[in-house]
Amino acid sequence: MKCLVTGCNGLLGQKLMSCAPADVDLLGVDLQSESVVSGVDYQRTDLGEEQQVLAVVRRFRPDWILNAAAFTDVDGAEKNQPLCWRVNVTAVEHLVTACLQTGARMLHISTDYVFDGRNGPYDEQDPPNPLGYYGRSKWAGECVLQHSSLHAVIARTMVLYGLGRRVRPNFVTWLIEALARGQSVRIVTDQFGNTTLADELAEALWKMAALECRGLYHVAGSEIVDRYTFAVKVARIFDLDADQIQPIATADLGQQAPRPLKSGLLVDKAMNELGVRLSDVETGLRRLKEQFQTLSTAGYRSD
Ligand SMILES: NC(=O)c1ccc[n+]([C@@H]2O[C@H](COP(=O)([O-])OP(=O)(O)OC[C@H]3O[C@@H](n4cnc5c(N)ncnc54)[C@H](OP(=O)(O)O)[C@@H]3O)[C@@H](O)[C@H]2O)c1
Numbered sequence: 001m002k003c004l005v006t007g008c009n010g011l012l013g014q015k016l017m018s019c020a021p022a023d024v025d026l027l028g029v030d031l032q033s034e035s036v037v038s039g040v041d042y043q044r045t046d047l048g049e050e051q052q053v054l055a056v057v058r059r060f061r062p063d064w065i066l067n068a069a070a071f072t073d074v075d076g077a078e079k080n081q082p083l084c085w086r087v088n089v090t091a092v093e094h095l096v097t098a099c100l101q102t103g104a105r106m107l108h109i110s111t112d113y114v115f116d117g118r119n120g121p122y123d124e125q126d127p128p129n130p131l132g133y134y135g136r137s138k139w140a141g142e143c144v145l146q147h148s149s150l151h152a153v154i155a156r157t158m159v160l161y162g163l164g165r166r167v168r169p170n171f172v173t174w175l176i177e178a179l180a181r182g183q184s185v186r187i188v189t190d191q192f193g194n195t196t197l198a199d200e201l202a203e204a205l206w207k208m209a210a211l212e213c214r215g216l217y218h219v220a221g222s223e224i225v226d227r228y229t230f231a232v233k234v235a236r237i238f239d240l241d242a243d244q245i246q247p248i249a250t251a252d253l254g255q256q257a258p259r260p261l262k263s264g265l266l267v268d269k270a271m272n273e274l275g276v277r278l279s280d281v282e283t284g285l286r287r288l289k290e291q292f293q294t295l296s297t298a299g300y301r302s303d
Helices: 011-018 050-060 074-079 081-102 133-146 171-180 198-210 227-237 268-274 281-294
Strands: 002-006 025-030 042-044 064-067 105-111 152-157 185-188 192-194 215-218 224-226 245-248
Touching: 002 011, 002 050, 011 025, 011 198, 025 050, 050 081, 064 081, 064 198, 074 081, 074 133, 081 105, 081 133, 105 133, 105 198, 133 152, 152 198, 171 185, 171 227, 185 227, 198 268, 198 281, 215 268, 224 227, 227 245, 227 281
Parallel strands: 002 025, 002 064, 025 042, 064 105, 105 152, 152 215, 185 245
Antiparallel strands: 192 224
16 A cells, blocks of 8 residues: 655654554655655655645555644634645645545544534534634635545544654643643643544554545544643653642633633544544553653654
């Protein structure tokens, strides 16, 4: 099987590149001049440029495109709407065009931010109603696929965490570094959802490609918690001081983009059909801790 992984230098993209089945012929693409995962085939590609997308797909002829590229800065999306749309929607249109021309299938990643968070957790039948620009762009990206005739599968996930090289800090790596520096942090008590170890999501996505899944799946950690409880668990498991974590309400935090509060993804369909491991909070964090212990400090830092 030949697979093209977009956004291969991002957190999920790195995991997809490093845990691909051995018999997969891989090509990674991203915006930077080189791959951060060593020993893999890589080509710099701006997915917002249709000709670049068509050229790389026509040349490589993948069976699957795994689209892990995205504009993922939720607050930044409010200020930089054209760039967000270009990556989360226009790039998806270019990838669909390339797939239709070459016969490739597409696996696309989306988010719980397509929901408004009034009455989660949500299953795959629940109607989206995004609150902010990031969520609206991700919903529009989903619609591009749903309205095409492509063999496509969409995996919605949420609160992705894990170790990656030169990636933006995710909630867990940011929290660990802040607590380790002795810093106090304010964490919301009223945002609920699943927390997802990126390694497990990547393993599930490869399984979806192998099973030739199509349609919509919710793929995330199996347990739903509020963010404050999650943060305290991180502190406990990583032997950090939970007293540095102050509870706060979302309304008092002043985040630029609105957040779905009572969110969460029901993952029964993924668990039943894929037979993959989707850990609860404790197990996911313990898996992460094992990775920390096998890497040097420099290995897990985001710089
Ligand atoms: N992170 C979460 O908590 C979360 C939650 C739910 C869903 N998701 C979804 O999961 C997927 C993966 O997220 P992630 O956290 O792994 O994202 P990430 O770390 O931000 O990686 C995204 C990658 O896409 C690249 N990219 C951006 N614009 C591009 C373009 N025009 N052409 C080619 N590549 C481009 C980025 O490069 P630059 O860094 O240079 O921009 C980056 O390497 C996304 O679809 C996201 O929406 C994430």
